[in-house]
Amino acid sequence: LERSGPRPRPPRFPRLALTGRPMRIVALAGGTGAAKLLRGLDALVPPRTLTIVGNTGDDALIWGLHVSPDLDTVCYTLGGWIDEDRGWGLHGESFRTLGEMVRFGEPTWFNLGDRDLATHLHRTRLLREGQTLTEVTAKIAQDLDVSHAVLPMSDQSVRTCVRGPDGWLGFQEYFVREKTQVEVLEVNYAGANVALPAPGVVEAIASAHAVIVCPSNPITSIGPILAVPGIARALEATDAVVLAVSPIVGGQAVSGPAGRLMAACGFEVSALGVASAYAPWLDILLVDNQDRALTPSIEAAGIRTIVTETVMRGREGEIALARRALEALA
Numbered sequence: 256l257e258r259s260g261p262r263p264r265p266p267r268f269p270r271l272a273l274t275g276r277p278m279r280i281v282a283l284a285g286g287t288g289a290a291k292l293l294r295g296l297d298a299l300v301p302p303r304t305l306t307i308v309g310n311t312g313d314d315a316l317i318w319g320l321h322v323s324p325d326l327d328t329v330c331y332t333l334g335g336w337i338d339e340d341r342g343w344g345l346h347g348e349s350f351r352t353l354g355e356m357v358r359f360g361e362p363t364w365f366n367l368g369d370r371d372l373a374t375h376l377h378r379t380r381l382l383r384e385g386q387t388l389t390e391v392t393a394k395i396a397q398d399l400d401v402s403h404a405v406l407p408m409s410d411q412s413v414r415t416c417v418r419g420p421d422g423w424l425g426f427q428e429y430f431v432r433e434k435t436q437v438e439v440l441e442v443n444y445a446g447a448n449v450a451l452p453a454p455g456v457v458e459a460i461a462s463a464h465a466v467i468v469c470p471s472n473p474i475t476s477i478g479p480i481l482a483v484p485g486i487a488r489a490l491e492a493t494d495a496v497v498l499a500v501s502p503i504v505g506g507q508a509v510s511g512p513a514g515r516l517m518a519a520c521g522f523e524v525s526a527l528g529v530a531s532a533y534a535p536w537l538d539i540l541l542v543d544n545q546d547r548a549l550t551p552s553i554e555a556a557g558i559r560t561i562v563t564e565t566v567m568r569g570r571e572g573e574i575a576l577a578r579r580a581l582e583a584l585a
């Protein structure tokens with residue numbers, strides 16, 4: 256399989272002023288928006304600088320296979336395999352197996368591609384043989400030529416569920432099968448109360464110089480990570496500077512249902528709402544030029560606010576936003 260594009264290699268990267276050593280950065284990541292910022296960072300900092308903690312709240316069992324959409328989106332993007340138009344799955348994908356599954360009456364609302372299937376078959380076999388999701392994710396990342404440390408938020412099952420008028424839905428049922436056209440009354444992270452942070456997650460946050468919360472859905476991408484006991488506490492306790500990029504621009508989500516989900520969870524749908532969701536541990540928030548007027552209210556909450564272009568257009572946009580974040584952290 257050909258890559259979808261060349262991997263830009265790091266021309267320069269920030270070093271700590273005093274020691275001259277590279278910074279240690281942890282990124283909390285959901286799917287497509289996060290992957291784009293991570294690709295921007297990849298162009299600026301050496302891969303070993305960056306530890307990525309991925310959301311697994313939207314993992315699902317499809318045809319008996321363990322699918323980890325956000326971990327895969329991050330790895331496919333950093334490895335250069337992503338379908339750029341969809342923002343998920345592999346480029347040059349075909350869906351012949353999906354077509355055949357119709358014959359057997361299997362659900363076909365979740366579009367698993369023929370090539371993508373290889374990842375899920377491999378992950379499922381390794382998990383069934385007793386390896387942890389942390390171990391399996393590291394192997395898959397390596398095999399996809401991703402040299403960053405990619406960690407799931409937890410090795411235990413945490414599943415984001417959405418309650419609509421007719422009851423609870425798994426996240427993918429809500430997002431893909433129902434196309435988010437269900438009124439959201441409540442969001443829950445099933446299993447989070449008994450989950451543990453994956454090995455290395457709390458340690459990485461504790462020893463980082465900086466944490467970047469990617470422009471991902473605060474409720475269904477970052478929310479599940481924070482729901483794992485110990486992770487939010489690690490963010491509060493770390494000496495690292497914690498920076499987030501608002502995924503809400505001009506009162507709307509850049510993509511997806513983040514706005515409706517934030518409203519359902521009682522947050523204002525704005526960069527200020529993002530700031531209040533992250534307030535206990537956030538130091539810096541990058542907000543879009545359109546949201547400049549919110550700066551005083553966000554700063555009043557003790558959060559340094561940087562106004563910039565946050566919508567990433569093309570590779571240049573990804574690198575520009577990543578550079579802005581690194582400058583803010585320097």
Ligand code: FO1
Nearest residue numbers: 286313323324327343344364365366367431
């Ligand atoms: N998103 C869709 O909108 N429709 C799909 O059929 C779909 C399939 C799919 C298969 C593998 C995968 O890794 C991701 C897939 N996604 C699909 C994206 C996924 O639902 C979302 O990106 C995340 O769960 C939200 O971050």
